[in-house]
Amino acid sequence: MNVQLLNKKEAIFESTLKLINEYGFHGTPMSQIAAHANVATGTIYHYFSSKDELILELFKYCREKTNEHIFDFKEDLPYKERFFYIWNRLVDYYIAHKETFWFIEQFYSSPYYELIKQKKTTYYGVDKMHLFFEEGIKSGILRNVSFYTLISIYIGSATSHVKMVTYGFCKMQAKGRAELIEIIWNGVKNQYQ
Amino acid sequence: MNVQLLNKKEAIFESTLKLINEYGFHGTPMSQIAAHANVATGTIYHYFSSKDELILELFKYCREKTNEHIFDFKEDLPYKERFFYIWNRLVDYYIAHKETFWFIEQFYSSPYYELIKQKKTTYYGVDKMHLFFEEGIKSGILRNVSFYTLISIYIGSATSHVKMVTYGFCKMQAKGRAELIEIIWNGVKNQYQ
């Protein structure tokens, strides 16, 4: 009775996203998703072969939308500015789309992720980040540390921050956020240039 | 047929931990937990009033065990060493107890956490961290940034790192780990002392 806009497939996605956030993977029956999306239960099975597939597809959908958003910028900014920009775009996007954020978090830490981890399909987001960090190291702007170290700090702190904010722990969001990315920059920039 | 050691309550905890890691909150029926813990289904209801309560109690149990472990050290180390020590203890513990780690992650990002978030019961772990960071700031060793900023970086990077390692993405664990905590230290230490 809520989502009318979009085509049915997207309505199903959006409803699933909302309900899973509220009630979890369990606790969200297909019938409820259908009702919320204004379709019949059977219709979902026209688009997805099972509940698991629906959830898997929704995960890809969320991840793509997020990546589209954060890498949308003019390439010619100085490196440091891009470093701040991408991080802030990510935090912005997650805070503006809390349901997407929490769904992705829930998915990553559930056994679902095991189902797609193996897939060698080079994942767009990781590729982009890889190139971005590599550029920073090659040009001597970033310290020469491993990609996974950089990702852990860069993404880990962003998600932690979003968690704090959405939990309601963290007042003074803007200040905290500025402090955070600046500390990270301090930590990873090359000191001897 | 597996866990025989401990008393029944702990056997139920350990079985729940293992099975939820493998199959998720859903996908883990009480009957299966009972079978794995070598008790009858009804026995679980002698110790816990419902499945939800079992999961909530298990969460507290895991959190306490983790905190006991990471804050176990001699107070007289220099600040910087404690800063590295606690972080490494946390990473060590999670890597040695992957099931605890993933259960906590799953719990935090699920609707379960909403159920206990409100509880004002000053949570031991957060208190300890608060004092620890406060000490660093007051003595001028750490930059004067907000507690939640420090927590986001310190804990966020640790969990990110553990995720990378348990996903199997990150080879050369020891090097990556040393890089990470050093970068964080670089970022948060006071530059002008």
Added chain:
DNA sequence: ATTTAACAATTGAACGTTCATTCGGGTGCA
């Protein structure tokens, strides 16, 4: 020392509900 009684712990079959999935039928468009 033995009996007794109260209570705690344990069992697993049975119950009632919920839920993912199926299916037979309907509608509108090429």
Added chain:
DNA sequence: TGCACCCGAATGAACGTTCAATTGTTAAAT
């Protein structure tokens, strides 16, 4: 006429929880 899309009641399996019955334990009473 065929095909894609859509419906929602029906199905059947799975699951959380209950409960009457059994066993184990503790400690007061004899």
